[in-house]
Amino acid sequence: MSVKQPLQVTAIPAFADNYLWLIHDGQHAAVVDPGDAAPIEAALASLNLKLDAILLTHHHADHAGGVPALLAQRQIPVYGPARERIAGITVPLSGGDRVDLPALDLTLAVLDVPGHTAGHIAYVAHDQHWLFCGDTLFAGGCGRLFEGTPEQMSASLAQLAALPDDTKVYCAHEYTVSNMRFAVAAEPGNPDVTARLEHEQQRRARGEATVPSTIGVEKRTNPFLRCREPGVLASLHAEGRLSGNDPVAAFAALREWKNVYR
Ligand SMILES: [Zn+2]
Numbered sequence: 503m504s505v506k507q508p509l510q511v512t513a514i515p516a517f518a519d520n521y522l523w524l525i526h527d528g529q530h531a532a533v534v535d536p537g538d539a540a541p542i543e544a545a546l547a548s549l550n551l552k553l554d555a556i557l558l559t560h561h562h563a564d565h566a567g568g569v570p571a572l573l574a575q576r577q578i579p580v581y582g583p584a585r586e587r588i589a590g591i592t593v594p595l596s597g598g599d600r601v602d603l604p605a606l607d608l609t610l611a612v613l614d615v616p617g618h619t620a621g622h623i624a625y626v627a628h629d630q631h632w633l634f635c636g637d638t639l640f641a642g643g644c645g646r647l648f649e650g651t652p653e654q655m656s657a658s659l660a661q662l663a664a665l666p667d668d669t670k671v672y673c674a675h676e677y678t679v680s681n682m683r684f685a686v687a688a689e690p691g692n693p694d695v696t697a698r699l700e701h702e703q704q705r706r707a708r709g710e711a712t713v714p715s716t717i718g719v720e721k722r723t724n725p726f727l728r729c730r731e732p733g734v735l736a737s738l739h740a741e742g743r744l745s746g747n748d749p750v751a752a753f754a755a756l757r758e759w760k761n762v763y764r
Contacts, residue, residue: 504528504550506574509606511632511672512549513711514541519676520564521713530605533626535674536635538562539571554605556675558582558591559636565674566590585621595623601682610634615662617646617655624662631669633664633717640673641715642698643680643760644726652754660751663727667718678702678712681724682761688756689733690723695706698723729753 507528514522516538523534524545529549535558536542546553555578558566569590571582581601584594595601598612610625615638624635637645638655639662646654664673675723682699698719702712721727728734729752738744743755 504583508579509608509630511670511714512545513713514545515660515676516527516541516584517564520709521672521676522568523672523676524546524551525606525608527606532608533572533605534601535559535565535636536568536572536671537562537566542568543570543575549764554578555603556590557601557603557610557625557633558588559638559674560619561586561588562619562637564598565636568574568630569688573606581693583621583623597623601625613658613661616659617650617652617658620649622650622658624667626669629735631666632671632672632714633662635671636674638662638673639671639720639724639726640675641671641720642685642702642724644724644757647757652757653750655757656750656753658751659727659754663717663721665717666701666712669717669720670714671716671720676711676713678715679750684760685723685725687763688737688759689728689731690737692723692731692734694722709759724758728755729756 505528509527512524516522522536527530530551532555579592580590581593582588582591584596592652595612599612601610608714613624615622615624626633672761679702685695705712725734729749738755
């Protein structure tokens with residue numbers, strides 16, 4: 503077995519634009535949202551890691567689809583949302599629960615973040631300032647509301663925005679450039695938004711990942727966390743998508759606009 507290293511998070515690209523997250527210390531590993539087993543097995547083999555646990559945020563196949571194949575090779579705990587039906591879960595979790603992974607010396611707090619799906623959960627490593635939020639908060643955007651309401655999603659995003667600014671946001675997709683193009687339309691007068699679009703475009707042009715982001719960057723530039731900002735409200739009014747300034751109505755209008763924005 504290889505040498506023990508500081509605990510770290512490695513992105514495993516999968517499908518067209520997913521990131522599967524491998525948390526490891528050079529010897530032991532846990533994986534968040536293994537939609538596909540093959541790239542995980544390849545990473546475990548090349549880094550010489552033993553997989554100790556699987557963590558799931560929600561039931562979509564691009565997040566949980568690799569679980570049966572990973573379990574065919576080993577018997578390990580599978581943590582996941584109590585309110586969603588996912589084959590293979592051995593430890594169902596709800597907000598307020600805690601996950602202890604002693605082999606990795608890692609503790610994760612569980613948050614209920616419904617909206618994208620009805621039972622979606624997120625994992626927070628408070629000591630490391632890491633957030634694994636699946637398809638709830640994205641770099642520059644947020645997940646679509648497939649099962650939840652705008653009220654639920656706004657409350658879920660507010661919970662995540664309350665984490666410390668230096669918290670790293672390990673979201674599950676590389677959507678940042680298209681999200682930031684929309685962010686410029688939603689808040690054209692915000693220079694941080696314009697600068698971030700340019701910065702993220704340059705990173706993609708160099709072939710780099712734009713995630714993880716941080717909560718601080720998201721609070722400054724992600725329109726879905728800025729539904730009370732005058733600039734965002736003004737754009738929604740100008741588009742004829744909102745009357746008044748109610749933040750949940752603004753969030754709903756923003757999400758609807760993003761759904762049709764090209
Ligand atoms: Zn999803």
